Amino acid sequence: MSILQRFPRLNNLWMDAKHRVSHRLVRREQSFTREFSVEDPRPVVVVVIDSLRVDHVSGFGYEHPTTPTLDGFDAAAFPNAKAPAPWTFPSVPSLLSGRYPHNHGGCFDTDPRDLSSEQFPNKPAPEVPMLPDLLSAAGYETAMVTAIPMAERTVGDRFDTVSVKYTDAEERVETAIDWLNGQDRPFLHLQLGDPHAPLDIPDRHRKTFDVPDVEGIEDWCFRETTDGEGFEAYRDARTRAYDASIRGADDALGPLFEELHDDAIVVVCSDHGEALWDHPELERELNDDPRGYYATDHGHSVFGELTDVPLWIRAPGVSGSTENVSLTDVVPTVLSLIGAKEVDEFDGDAIQGEVERSTPILCEETGYGYNQRAVWLEGEKGISVPETGEEVSFETTSDESAPRDGLTDTLEKAFSRFVFSQENGGEKMEVDNETKDRLEDLGYLE
Known part of the structure; x- marks a missing residue:
């Protein structure tokens, strides 16, 4: 631990300054020369509440x-x-490009993989345009304000401005509002980290959710096994703490929503969910996690607790739906709403009017053990582990506790519609020692 880490506020200022300087140096070397224009350049705001599971x-x-x-x-x-x-x-990057990982290139080039031992993936291919690239070319000012350094590491260089501080949602929202107030044509990506371990638990909500004073509640215990005295009590306490951290992020969004103009397109979602000991034994059957951790955190499986996320879109002509949609639908939806010209082909679809999904939805690219993939189509979900040949399936109305062996014909056809000849990604993700320390705090590294 560096001396600065003993002083969180000072450390945050130092880290944010380092990220800004590094970002400027990288941006000098970039040249996105594509012409891009829109007919209705209204403000666009994307808010990601990291690790928020939909249930x-x-x-x-x-x-x-x-x-x-x-x-x-x-x-x-x-x-x-x-x-x-x-x-x-x-x-x-999938959220911001409208492409699945195998098509934007932000993937591992090894299988199995072990992020915890600093085996880092490739960054997305520089030639794959992201929403900030396109909107910047159309005259927008773009900014990423994040509490999660992993978000900045993967796509931060696509934004005009970045701010990375390991702080709670209230501070991150204040920073976002300050930036928005100075812009005529803004695109903001705001990523909040409160429900991501180690949890930011507001003191005022410890009582709201009856969060007990339990050692290790902000991070994780019982990661290798659920056997042992005290597991059920710890699981209940940890879940209550997780809920309190979600409430803290939710509280912070009130001032942001009040600040936004009525004509702004606003997207709120999570980038993935969080496991809370949902499928420990089934995870052991499908994946030999190199860390020996099962059913906690994220990045290690494609079960519903990690893949099923909430999504809200505030924009004219967009109606809610209980049909399956993908976060890859966000970019084509936003570009359609602002009247973008010369629109690319995307893996996702624009969500306008009644949602009728006839194509499969994909989740892929785990960070530990062998890569796992999931598809959804026609009321079914299938999981495949290509390197081991393991395959299971479920009815999408199930809790995924009782899988069927193998894939149905529908799911076989769904997987066959994807061509997994991964595009070449960019350079390997690089992090400095201080960022490694923070990624270790967040549970990515050991």
Whole structure:
């Protein structure tokens, strides 16, 4: 630990300054020369609440009051959205490019993989345009404000401005509002990290959710096994703490929503969910995690607790739906709404009018063990581990506790529609020692 880490506020200022300087140097070497224009250049804001699983959203039926601000947000709601990947590094580029990881290139080039031992993936291919690239070419000012360094590591260089501080949602939202107030044509990507371990648990909500004073509650215990005295009590306490951290992020969004102009297109989602000991034994059957961890955190599987995320879109002509949608649908939707010209082909579809999904949805690119993939089509979900040949399937109405061996014909055909000849990605992700320390705190490295 560096001396600065003993002083969190000073350390955050130092790290943010380092990220800004590094970002400027990288941006000097970039040249996105493509011409791009839009007919209706309204403000665009994308908010990502990292690690928020959909079944912990109170407006979608969760029993605890985790998201009152989002529940009252005047936006189209999609309770069956799917993440393109179960962790930040490949998922955020999919959100911002409209392409699955194998098509944007932000992937590992080895299998099995072990992010925990600093085996880093490639960055997305520089020739794959992201939403900030396109909107910048159309005259927008673009900014990423994030509490999660992994988001900045994968796509931060696509933005005009970045701010990376390991702080709670209230501070990150204040920074975002300050930036928005100085812009005529803004695109903002705001990523909040409160529900990501180590949790930011607001003191005021410890009572709201009856969070007990338990050692290790901000991070993880019982990662290797659920056997042992005290597991059930710890699981209950850890879940309550997770809910309280979600509520903290939700509270912070109120001032942002009040600040945004009525004509702004606003997208709120998560980049992936979070495992809370949902499928420990089934995970052991499908994946030999090099860390020996099962059923906690994220990045290691494609079960519903990691793939099923909430999505809200506030924009004219967008109606909510209970049909399956993908985060890769966000970019084509936004570009359609602002009247973009010369639109690319995307893996996702523009969400306007009634949602009728006839193509499969994909989640892929795990960070530990052998790569896993999931597809959804016609009320079914299939999981495949290509290197081992393991395959299971479910009805999408199930809790995924009782899988069927193998894939149905429908799911076989769904997988066959994807060509997994991965594009060449960019350079390997690089991080300095201080960022490695933070990634270790976040559970990515050991």
